[in-house]
Structure formats: C-alpha cells, structure tokens
Amino acid sequence: MKEIKIETLLNVYETLDELPKDVVDLMKRAMEARDKSYSPYSKFSVGTALLLENNEIITGSNQENASYPSGLCAERTAIFYAGAQFPDVVIKRMAIIAGSRLKITDKPIPPCGACRQSIAEYEIKQDSPIEIYFMGEKGKVVRSHSLANLLPLVFDKTVL
Template sequence: MKEVKIESTLYLYDTLDELPKDVVLLMNKAIEARERAYAPYSNFYVGAALLLDNNKIITGNNQENASYPSGLCAERTAIFYAGSKYPNAKVIRMAISAGSKNNQTTSPIPPCGSCRQAIAEYEIKQETPIEIYFMGEVGKIAKSNSLANLLPLVFDKKVL
C-alpha cells in the first residue's frame, strides 16, 4: 500500500477592501444576487457572480422549491445560464456570497458538492482554471485559483 497526500491551496483575505477592485465589483454583484434569492424553506441565501472572457457579468442565486430536489443553487444557476447565453465564452472568475436569515454567516462558505461538479465540467470544457472567491455575509474571503483545489479528485468525461 502507498499513501497519497492531496493538498489544496487557498488564499484568505480579511476584508473586501483587501481584494482587487474588479473582484470587489464581482463580489458586490454576488451579494446583490444573494439578496434576491428565493429561499423560504432553508432561509439560506446564496448569490453568485461570474466574469466571462467577453467581459459580461452573469449572476445567479439559489431558487428553492417545496420539492427540495427541484431547487437549484446559485452557482449552478449562474454557470448554466452563462453556458446557455454565451456558449463559447470562458468563465474567468466566480464570486459567491452566502448568508442565513437564522444567524449571521462570518466564515467563507464554499460551493456544495453538486456545484463543484458542475463548475468542474466548465473548467475542464474551457481548458482554463476558474478563480473562485467565496465568503459568508461578512468576514474573511477565501480564494481558490481553480476548482481543482476544491475538488481534487474530479469525476469527468474521461472515466465514462
């Protein structure tokens, strides 16, 4: 037997003010999208904003449904819309903000597993990494240079 160690590298910013101005703009779009989310069941609101290589910004937010599996997360709402509207554009960067109506979220909240898989599909398709910034409502912001840092053992079309 051989042990294999897998490591991920994230960068942590203390406040939005530490981010580059273009990332602050994108994160503010994610925060605005979060405020428009439809989450009457979980009271957990998520917004995502994508910067495409054509300089378009696409936003999405979570959309819940009484039949829980029928809802959709903010990240997938945004990335699927981008893929539908601009099929040849590459996603350069993604910003995510998540908050709860039950208690204030103060730590960075990364994409769920389903969203990681969907983002991975686009990163693999476009053959370039997607920078991902994520935060709660307030507090620190985490940055990953690629989805591969968040999902190192990706399941993709090569195994099918």
C-alpha cells in the same frame, strides 16, 4: 500500497477591502444576486456572479422549491445560464456570497458538492481554471485559483 498526499492552496483575505477593486465589484454583484434569492424554506440565501472572458457578468441566486430536489443552487443557476447564453466564452472568475437569514454568517462558505462538480465540468470544457472567491455575508474571503483546489479528485468525461 502507495500513499498519496493531496494538498490544497487557498488564499484567505481578512476583509473585502484587501481584494483588488475588480474582485470587490464582482463580489458586490454576488451580494445583489443574493438579495434575489428565493429561499423561503431554508432561509439560507446565496448569490453568485461570474466574470466571462468577454467581460459579461452573469449572476444567479439559489431558487428553492417545496419539492426540495427541484431547487437549484446559485452557482449552478449562474454557470448554466452562462453555458446556455455564451457557450463558447470562457468563465474567468466566480464570486459567491452565502448566509443564513436567521443569523449572521461570518465564515467563508464554499460551493456544495453538486456545484463543485458542475463548475469542474466547465473548467474541463474550457481547459482553463475558474478563479473562485467565496465568503459568508461578512468577514473573511477565500480565493481558490481553480475548482481543482476544492475538488481534487474530479469525476470527468475521461472515466465514461
């Protein structure tokens, strides 16, 4: 038997004020997208903003459905739209803001597993990392240089 160790390196900022202005601007776009969330069942709203290599900014919010599996997370809403509208443009950065409408969410909330897998697909497709910033509705902000930090043992096309 051989044991392997997997480590993740993340940067944690105490507030948005510590981030560069261009990242703060992208986080604000994610906040605006969060306001457009359709989440009447969970009362949990998420907004995402993507910065593309061509300087386009794509936003998305979670969209729920009474048939729960039919809804879609904000991250996938944005990344699939970017893939459909700009299929050959690299996604440089992703900002995510999430939180409950029932209580204050002050802890960073990362993408769910399904979103991590979808983001991984685009990192692999474009052969470059997607920088990811995520937070609750207030408080600390976490930065990951790449989705690979959040999903180190990725399932990809090489196993098919």
